[in-house]
Amino acid sequence: MSNETPVDKMSFEQAMGELEQVVTRLERGDVPLQDSIALYERGAKLKKRCEDELKRAEEKVAAITLDAEGNPTGITPVEGL
Amino acid sequence: MSDLIDEPTPGLNAPEFTVTEISGAVKRVIEGEFAHVRVRGEIGRVSRPRSGHIYLDLKDDRNVLSAVIWKGVANRLATQPEEGLEVVATGRLTTFGGQSKYQMVIEDIAPAGMGALMAMLEKRKKQLEAEGLFAPARKRPLPYLPEVIGVITSPSGAVIRDILHRLRDRFPRKVLIWPVAVQGANCAPEVARAIQGFNRLTPGGALPRPDLLIVARGGGSIEDLWGFNEEIVARAAAASEIPLISAVGHETDTTLIDFVADRRAPTPTAAAELAVPVRMELMAGLDGQGARLSHAATQVLSLRGQRLRDLSRALPKPATLVESARQRLDSWGDRLGPSLSLAAQRKRVQFSEASASLRPAALTRLTGDARRRLNERAARLDPALLDREIDRKGRDLARVTQRLSLVSGGQIKHWRQELDALDRTRQTLGYRETLKRGYAVVWSGAQVITTRAEAEQSPALEIEFQDGRFKLGGAAPKAARAKPEPPEQGSLF
Numbered sequence: 001m002s003n004e005t006p007v008d009k010m011s012f013e014q015a016m017g018e019l020e021q022v023v024t025r026l027e028r029g030d031v032p033l034q035d036s037i038a039l040y041e042r043g044a045k046l047k048k049r050c051e052d053e054l055k056r057a058e059e060k061v062a063a064i065t066l067d068a069e070g071n072p073t074g075i076t077p078v079e080g081l
Numbered sequence: 082m083s084d085l086i087d088e089p090t091p092g093l094n095a096p097e098f099t100v101t102e103i104s105g106a107v108k109r110v111i112e113g114e115f116a117h118v119r120v121r122g123e124i125g126r127v128s129r130p131r132s133g134h135i136y137l138d139l140k141d142d143r144n145v146l147s148a149v150i151w152k153g154v155a156n157r158l159a160t161q162p163e164e165g166l167e168v169v170a171t172g173r174l175t176t177f178g179g180q181s182k183y184q185m186v187i188e189d190i191a192p193a194g195m196g197a198l199m200a201m202l203e204k205r206k207k208q209l210e211a212e213g214l215f216a217p218a219r220k221r222p223l224p225y226l227p228e229v230i231g232v233i234t235s236p237s238g239a240v241i242r243d244i245l246h247r248l249r250d251r252f253p254r255k256v257l258i259w260p261v262a263v264q265g266a267n268c269a270p271e272v273a274r275a276i277q278g279f280n281r282l283t284p285g286g287a288l289p290r291p292d293l294l295i296v297a298r299g300g301g302s303i304e305d306l307w308g309f310n311e312e313i314v315a316r317a318a319a320a321s322e323i324p325l326i327s328a329v330g331h332e333t334d335t336t337l338i339d340f341v342a343d344r345r346a347p348t349p350t351a352a353a354e355l356a357v358p359v360r361m362e363l364m365a366g367l368d369g370q371g372a373r374l375s376h377a378a379t380q381v382l383s384l385r386g387q388r389l390r391d392l393s394r395a396l397p398k399p400a401t402l403v404e405s406a407r408q409r410l411d412s413w414g415d416r417l418g419p420s421l422s423l424a425a426q427r428k429r430v431q432f433s434e435a436s437a438s439l440r441p442a443a444l445t446r447l448t449g450d451a452r453r454r455l456n457e458r459a460a461r462l463d464p465a466l467l468d469r470e471i472d473r474k475g476r477d478l479a480r481v482t483q484r485l486s487l488v489s490g491g492q493i494k495h496w497r498q499e500l501d502a503l504d505r506t507r508q509t510l511g512y513r514e515t516l517k518r519g520y521a522v523v524w525s526g527a528q529v530i531t532t533r534a535e536a537e538q539s540p541a542l543e544i545e546f547q548d549g550r551f552k553l554g555g556a557a558p559k560a561a562r563a564k565p566e567p568p569e570q571g572s573l574f
Contacts, residue, residue, distance in 0.1 A: 011225070011226070012225065012226045013224075013225035013226060016363075016366075016367070016370075019367075019370050019374070020370060022374065023370050023373045023374050023377060026374065026377035026378060026380075026381060027373060027376075027377040027380070029377075029380065029381060029384060031381070033381065033382075033385060036378065036381045037378075040374065040377075040378040040381075043370075043374040043378075044374065047367060047370060047371045047374065050363075050367050051364075051367060053226070054360055054363055054364050054367065057252055057253045057254070057360055058253055059245075059248070059249055059253035059254065059255075059256070060255045060256070061245060061255075061256045061258065062255075062256070062257055062258070063236050063257070063258040063259075063260055064257060064258065064259045064260070064278075064288070066260070070271065070274050071278070072259075072278055072282075072288060074287075074288070075257065075288060078236070078258060081241060081242050081245050
């Protein structure tokens with residue numbers, strides 16, 4: 001396994017990319033049995049990481065409030081758009 | 082002017098007009114003064130109502146002149162008015178008293194080359210390009226899945242709604258709107274400030290810093306969009322550390338910010354599409370990966386299981402491996418016992434045969450025979466036989482010796498006679514025999530003298546006779562003169 005970055009520190013894109021590599025390697029079938037078990041476990045972790053990211057998707061819209069000089073002072077929720 | 086004096090107003094010198102009167106007066110002045118003018122300017126906003134007339138603005142960078150092209154004229158114009166086009170319009174000025182406006186009635190219109198504003202924009206563009214702000218190498222990739230998206234646009238209106246809708250459809254995200262004026266004098270400074278403001282936010286601060294910015298505005302005239310052509314906006318966008326998508330106007334509108342943005346979206350909706358991937362597709366893709374993962378893992382095991390079964394099937398049974406060996410062992414083992422006794426028996430027979438003839442009587446007979454032969458030989462061994470043989474050999478030797486001395490004595494005598502004969506010959510041939518016959522040899526020392534001249538020069542002479550030398554007076558010859566001493570046989574012969 002070339003990349004042993006902890007899964008929870010990966011971006012969605014990285015996790016997705018590595019998951020694809022893991023799957024491809026497993027499918028090629030030339031991985032030693034011992035390694036393939038470890039690969040499968042890592043693949044499962046990567047998949048969970050991506051799924052969590054996808055499930056977390058939620059919309060939150062806010063507008064920045066500005067003072068008289070146009071500097072940001074805070075945010076105010078925006079609804080109904 | 083005479084009218085004015087005809088009706089004086091008490092207390093005031095200045096004449097009094099009604100609004101209509103003054104409007105009429107202005108109209109007369111204007112129409113009289115500008116009955117035929119040529120005006121150069123860029124065409125701004127153009128509107129074509131159903132009436133068929135064309136209303137448009139002529140402008141330069143400071144002023145605007147409203148103009149109208151009546152339907153009849155519009156139909157026969159060679160050049161149709163287009164926004165942004167710099168033209169020279171020919172016509173007259175008139176007033177529109179109802180709205181206190183004046184305008185130009187255009188009778189003809191002709192292009193005058195690129196509009197001043199556009200020319201200015203072009204110049205600006207070239208300068209920024211020369212600075213490398215448009216270089217493809219400057220463009221950063223957009224984040225695959227931004228956490229927070231900053232949208233710089235008007236907080237009301239269709240644009241933000243379009244963006245939010247499309248984001249919601251694809252992948253709901255956190256959106257921060259930075260409200261700005263999207264046209265007019267405030268547009269450029271506010272947009273520039275918003276880009277800088279978003280960049281100043283710190284990640285994880287009270288206000289979340291966006292991963293991606295969208296600068297958006299709906300379609301509009303070139304004047305409406307002009308703010309996005311301003312240099313401060315372009316420079317702020319170029320300096321943005323956060324990747325930025327520009328989505329200003331419609332697809333055909335290109336403003337300066339489009340050149341410096343990391344990506345240009347043709348519309349605000351398209352900007353939302355560039356910003357996030359489609360969540361459902363990702364989920365489907367992820368499910369697909371998951372399925373492939375478990376399938377592959379199962380496959381890994383089942384393939385190996387299959388292989389194991391195949392191999393074990395091919396593996397022969399242990400019993401069959403040793404069967405034939407065991408058979409051979411059995412057969413040899415069976416033969417082992419009998420063969421030993423057979424071999425022993427065979428040896429025993431041989432032994433019996435050999436030992437049958439081995440008896441002491443046979444040995445005694447053998448030695449008796451040998452002893453008899455020995456005695457016979459010893460009886461024939463007689464010393465007299467030997468002496469006789471010695472005698473015979475001794476006689477042979479004496480005879481041979483006698484013959485040898487006889488032969489050798491004769492030989493020596495013969496050789497002596499030959500030698501004497503040879504010596505006689507030698508003496509006859511030598512000069513001394515000549516001396517016996519009365520000749521003499523004259524010597525000077527060791528040298529033979531054969532001429533008178535030599536004799537005269539010699540200090541002493543000797544004459545050799547048959548019986549010796551005779552010295553002729555004088556002293557003995559000097560050693561020096563006698564130095565060359567020839568051998569006995571000189572030139573005498």
